[in-house]
Amino acid sequence: MIRRRRGRHRPSSPSVPVALTKHESRQWLSCLSGAATGAKPAEARLVWSVAADAEHWDRAYAGGDANRSWYQSYAAVSVELIMGWARDRAGSIIDVGGGASTLAGDLLALGYSDLTVLDISEQGLAIARGRLQGRASDVVWMVADIRSWPSSRRFAVWHDRAVLHFMTEPAALADYRTALLAATEPGSLAVVGVFGPDGP
Numbered sequence: 001m002i003r004r005r006r007g008r009h010r011p012s013s014p015s016v017p018v019a020l021t022k023h024e025s026r027q028w029l030s031c032l033s034g035a036a037t038g039a040k041p042a043e044a045r046l047v048w049s050v051a052a053d054a055e056h057w058d059r060a061y062a063g064g065d066a067n068r069s070w071y072q073s074y075a076a077v078s079v080e081l082i083m084g085w086a087r088d089r090a091g092s093i094i095d096v097g098g099g100a101s102t103l104a105g106d107l108l109a110l111g112y113s114d115l116t117v118l119d120i121s122e123q124g125l126a127i128a129r130g131r132l133q134g135r136a137s138d139v140v141w142m143v144a145d146i147r148s149w150p151s152s153r154r155f156a157v158w159h160d161r162a163v164l165h166f167m168t169e170p171a172a173l174a175d176y177r178t179a180l181l182a183a184t185e186p187g188s189l190a191v192v193g194v195f196g197p198d199g200p
Contacts, residue, residue, distance in 0.1 A: 054120045054145075062123060075103040075161075078191060082107065082157060085189045090114060091156035094183065096146055097163035099124030104139045105132050116140040118149065147175035151183035158183060158190045165194040 082093065089111040095103050098117035105128075107115055115138070119125050122143050129136040142149075146163060158180055167173050180190065 054122070054143075072102060075101060075106050078103055078159060078161060078193070079106050079110070081191045082112075082159065082189075083110065085191075086112075086157045088156070092116070092153070093157040093159060094118060094155045096158060096160040098128065098159075098161075100127035100131075101161065102128075102131065103159065103161075104128060105135070108132070108135055108138060113138070116142060116155070118142040118144055118146065120145050146179050147172060149179050151179065153183070154185045154188070155183055156188055158188060158192075160191070161193040162195065164192055 086093065090113055092114040093107065093112060094116040095101065096118050097120075098104065099119045099121055101117075104115050104117050117125060117128060117139055120143070125141050125143060129139075129141060132139065164176060167176055184190065
């Protein structure tokens with residue numbers, strides 16, 4: 001469990017999700033936006049175009065998710081962080097880029113009841129819904145591009161295991177920040193994970 005206090009910065013491993021307050025998220029995303037300008041334009045365009053392409057991710061999920069490098073049978077680190085910070089089981093949680101993740105089911109099993117999963121891939125969400133079977137209706141499923149998603153509500157917890165990692169262009173980071181700040185409020189938690197040096 002990694003705890004962050006408002007207004008203080010502690011370095012952390014890039015492969016481990018960190019829980020941030022909304023204030024810290026503003027500072028952190030501002031730093032990321034500035035750092036992103038150092039990316040090579042051709043590489044940044046390639047990485048983001050792949051990440052933003054719904055057809056790409058639909059193809060990636062076409063054969064299922066258990067054989068993918070990012071697969072987790074149980075989202076242990078994310079569950080631990082969310083349980084440590086969001087003790088109210090009725091609190092609203094959004095899993096951004098959740099795809100076929102087991103997180104929604106893991107949280108349902110623990111008694112969390114207000115869950116939303118957003119992903120650009122319909123195929124990924126279909127896998128997650130199929131895994132939950134009868135309980136799939138207990139989750140709100142949204143097919144959307146986070147860069148242009150107009151949130152209609154605010155969430156107590158924003159969870160993102162890997163989407164931000166792909167955003168290397170300043171415009172993409174700005175869009176992500178806009179979505180995060182629009183969908184959260186002071187006191188909300190942001191649990192964000194990025195890839196480690198050797199991958200997911």
